[in-house]
Amino acid sequence: MKRYILAVSIIILIIVIFFTGFFFKKERFFDENIQLRKENENLKAELQKYQILSIKYQEPTDGYLTVKVFSTYPFNVKSQITVNVGEAQGVKKLMPALFGRNILLGQVIEVSKNYSSIQTIFDPGWQLPVRIGEKEINGLLQGGNEPKITFIEKDKPITVGDAVYSAKQGFPLGLKVGEISEIKESAPGVFKEAVLTTPFNIGALREVEILLQ
């Protein structure tokens, strides 16, 4: 008898899990520290962007959509996150996703009716033209578990702590991506590399902003 009940329960669970839209909504406790850190990093990014005299920051004219982040599974994979908005809320493919309003986090790559997937800068397939520091040195952000900036000309001076900004066409110019944490002068050829640190911990994200362009 017990086995029959188990078998029926198993069938019901399989149907619910794989053939219906049911899921438990997980509203997490919002960590105040994360919120404060977000505000702090955004203010810092805003200050840094005004230090770059020749980049006139493009203030987006359209609005931002603050969205909730689903927990990614498995959790330690940082390359993609899913958020609780989709076509119905006006989200479209390729829209930039931000941490706060000044820090670039990724880009929408898949949109369903009520949720969307965002490719983050931790995706090994992510590449982004960037500018480094006040001297606006060119580089190419190469995503990955430890994002790095490649193709920096060896004779260009960069230092640890320099801010890195998006210079990709289609994104607002001057969105901060992170800061240089290590410089690898020994890279072969005429270019050097630098390791990037981001001002956010992707596993701790509960909310992100999508720029509705």
Place this chain on the structure above:
Amino acid sequence: MKFFSLILSVGVLSVIQSYGFSVFGVAPNLALSAVVAASFFAANFFEGIFLVLLASLILKFGSGFETGILTFALIGAVIAIAAKFIPWRYFAGNLIALVIAVLLFYAFLNPGLILSLVFAKELFLDIVASSLIFAFLYFLWQDK
């Protein structure tokens, strides 16, 4: 009663995982650890599969079909069945089954991460979690 304690262990740890529990930024796969440990105490593989599906239901994050959840359910089901045939002493069997499960999990979902430090850290935390759950269940039911 024994089955209820397995449901409780798997359920509680899956809920903790689904709320984003992490240790120094690394999130252990508590649900998989609990499912693997509980598989060794389930009376038959029907119970094991029920526990896997229970964890899958709790972990399901969105309304669509999720390959991560399908992978989790398949690996959990394989472990639930294999646990009945593993010839080694139970504790060692639990550790080996867990390592295989975590390896398979990453091999299906993101093989590139297997050689990373994050994977090593998660595996370590998973082993600790699964050993604790196994020890708890073992001492609870050793003479029953």
